[in-house]
Amino acid sequence: MPFERLGLKAELVRAVSARGYAKTTPIQAKTIPLILEGRDVLAGAQTGTGKTAAFTLPLLQLLSAGNPQGRHPRALILTPTRELAAQVGESVGAYGRHLSLRHAVVYGGVGFNPQAQRLRAGVDVLVATPGRLLDHLSQRTLNLSHVEILVLDEADRMLDMGFIHDIRKVLAVMPKKRQNLMFSATYSEEIKKLADGLLHLPALVEVARQSQDAELVEQRVHKVDKERKRELLSHLIGSGDWRQVLVFTRTKHGANRLAEQLGQDGIKSSAIHGNKSQSARTRALSDFKEGRIRALVATDIAARGLDISRLPHVVNFELPNVPEDYVHRIGRTGRAGEEGVALSLVASEERKLLADIERLLKRQLPSEVIPGFEPSGREEPLLKAPGRGGGRSQPGGRGGNRPPAHRAGAGGRRSGSRQHQRT
Ligand code: AMP
Numbered sequence: 001m002p003f004e005r006l007g008l009k010a011e012l013v014r015a016v017s018a019r020g021y022a023k024t025t026p027i028q029a030k031t032i033p034l035i036l037e038g039r040d041v042l043a044g045a046q047t048g049t050g051k052t053a054a055f056t057l058p059l060l061q062l063l064s065a066g067n068p069q070g071r072h073p074r075a076l077i078l079t080p081t082r083e084l085a086a087q088v089g090e091s092v093g094a095y096g097r098h099l100s101l102r103h104a105v106v107y108g109g110v111g112f113n114p115q116a117q118r119l120r121a122g123v124d125v126l127v128a129t130p131g132r133l134l135d136h137l138s139q140r141t142l143n144l145s146h147v148e149i150l151v152l153d154e155a156d157r158m159l160d161m162g163f164i165h166d167i168r169k170v171l172a173v174m175p176k177k178r179q180n181l182m183f184s185a186t187y188s189e190e191i192k193k194l195a196d197g198l199l200h201l202p203a204l205v206e207v208a209r210q211s212q213d214a215e216l217v218e219q220r221v222h223k224v225d226k227e228r229k230r231e232l233l234s235h236l237i238g239s240g241d242w243r244q245v246l247v248f249t250r251t252k253h254g255a256n257r258l259a260e261q262l263g264q265d266g267i268k269s270s271a272i273h274g275n276k277s278q279s280a281r282t283r284a285l286s287d288f289k290e291g292r293i294r295a296l297v298a299t300d301i302a303a304r305g306l307d308i309s310r311l312p313h314v315v316n317f318e319l320p321n322v323p324e325d326y327v328h329r330i331g332r333t334g335r336a337g338e339e340g341v342a343l344s345l346v347a348s349e350e351r352k353l354l355a356d357i358e359r360l361l362k363r364q365l366p367s368e369v370i371p372g373f374e375p376s377g378r379e380e381p382l383l384k385a386p387g388r389g390g391g392r393s394q395p396g397g398r399g400g401n402r403p404p405a406h407r408a409g410a411g412g413r414r415s416g417s418r419q420h421q422r423t
Contacts, residue, residue: 006032011098012057019094025050026207032058034203038179042195043205046185048331052091055151055181062149063124064099072146073126080157082107082129082278088153089127101125108132109278116141130166137173147174155184156191186324217333218341221367223375226347229317230258232373234265245313247297248329258317259297269295273302300325308332316344319353323360349380
């Protein structure tokens, strides 16, 4: 559908056209009119569906119709990761370029004071990760008592990352009467509970999951011995002359090691994960986007929300513990109508993880053995595929094991370098 038909202001339509979007994506066509009507919305949509514009455009329109002069934010967009916050902030700036609304982005890992100054200067739309947002609240550099619209972006990921207590603290300092928009790729019991408490008579919007969209993504499994995976990956990249491949590992340490090893094989690579500084992550991402490195090795959380679209190749160097993460990972390829290939290197110990993924996809993935890399046929002990809660709470994983001081909301200003995200 053309954007003009949604009832968006000319200024917004102009900004959207400048981005090169000719028509809406399904989530945009369904969600934008509901938000413009003032409804609360619960939307099931993953990264890559155009969900950011789906909430940003109507949010900007509603705010531009109100009083823009106050100092305190009138819309708050919460995101689980810094990268996503930065990207949403960029979208707010781009879509709002012909309006006179002010926006700011606050997240951890970078200086506190410049953010405080920015907030003091006055902001209409604030994009934030929960930890740093609470820092600003406790320092009184931020006042949320004028928020009219709240967006929880990737709400499922926020819960997975243990942000529920932070979210509740933030909710407690906002006006009760406001419009609430919640976006989530999955609907767990926890998400339903949060939605029940937060949303008032919400409109439910669902768009096709990427697993069902996946005909543009060619998926293949290469069974191989664990100790030969790195060699096989280098072979695939080299023989296929791949210029841009996103590689997923299960751990930060594994990501570092693999990026180093690929480098030794002559394939320029970087690792991206939560132990890296924000500037190192940003640099790795821009090197990758601009073709200075061929392989970006990432953990699931670090990759989540990265706006890297239309990737020709995604490789699961190791299968994820949680089958839904497989769908997120392969959603990186074949976006916006482009074809992509998603390969999984699967060792004997991962056969149960593969079975779980195939059950979720409701089909078997085609499997191909690469000549010279035939598996030995040894049955290795199974890698555990922990259940939802357990798997997501493991140390080094993405659990709710935040520092106790944080959970207790320990009043004073917390260090700006404290990690709000564990990737
Ligand atoms: P998102 O799901 O918000 O992360 O968006 C995924 C990608 O789709 C981003 O690169 C957007 O710039 C792009 N995008 C968003 N809306 C549209 C549209 N209507 N047409 C084409 N691309 C879009």
